[in-house]
Amino acid sequence: MNVLAVESSGMVAAVALAREGKLVGEYYLDHERTHSQHLMPLIDQLLYGVGIKLSDIDVFAASKGPGSFTGLRIGIATVKGLAQAVDKPVLGVATLDGLAYNLISREGLICPIMDARREQVYTSIYRSKGDLQRLDDYMAIPVVELIQKLKTYDEPVMFNGDGVAVYWDIIKAELGDKALMAPINLLTQRASSIACIALERFKSGDAQNYTELLPFYLRKSQAEQKFAKKG
Known part of the structure; x- marks a missing residue:
């Protein structure tokens, strides 16, 4: 059972693969380039490094928020696109749960x-x-x-x-x-924690269709707040 996870809720761009209760690989970058530039190359490197194809992934997971509005949208869109391409389920994991899992x-x-x-x-x-x-x-x-x-x-x-x-x-x-x-x-978000949480949930029967995966923002963006005040 292979879980591919993406973490893009903050400055860090990270991807990880977990399999049957263990972490197989993780790539982690904290760099000024945008997540849209980082994520797919990191995923390609990870899959190549562990010797599997995208179709070998059983479930895709994303850190769903709260966090950077732009980062979350990029990560979730990436996961949804990959899941749709190979017709596999997805799971969204709360970013705060992932951070707490770092210290389990x-x-x-x-x-x-x-x-x-x-x-x-x-x-x-x-x-x-x-x-x-x-x-x-x-x-x-x-x-x-x-x-x-x-x-x-x-x-x-x-x-x-x-x-x-x-x-x-x-x-x-x-x-x-x-x-x-x-x-x-x-200290910071780890895709490995998202992958491990998702693996446990998937083994318990939890999964979503890619169309159901949505960001969890906790509060409106500044633009939405300004618009609401004007309204």
Whole structure:
């Protein structure tokens, strides 16, 4: 059973292949070129490297958001096009779930934070005990509000996501030693986490037609917000 996953919700462009409970390969780039330039060459390299054809993929997976509106559209369009070409199902995985999965080997609280601008973050709160349990909704909230939520937990919490670089000073000042930063290799989105989550779900019978795969934005784009105000 082969799962090909794409992660394009932030600055990173990444693709990964998982098979029967193990990661077979992953390509990861954090570069100024756009995802539309990166993704297909990365997919071609990955398939060539592991010696399989596109038709050998059983399910295609995409990080569905929240995140960059443009990046999500590119990644999802890529996955839908590939799935349609070989008539295979797809799965969308919440980006925050993928970030939390990066830290699944750690026991305790996990809090992925993605910079949503204007001093807000996309986030949720998870507990890991060998598996992953989400304790709160997917949220787009001010970072100070998230900190107040986390103060109600009397235990350390590990953070990852691109919001760490932006908001670490205020988080550390408010939470002190309870605030832990993830190792650098687990800080950002990984296609391997999307692939592993999708593989587990697909084995449980979860799958979609490519036409059903949609981005999960959490909030409207700035252009949509401006239009709504004018209306």
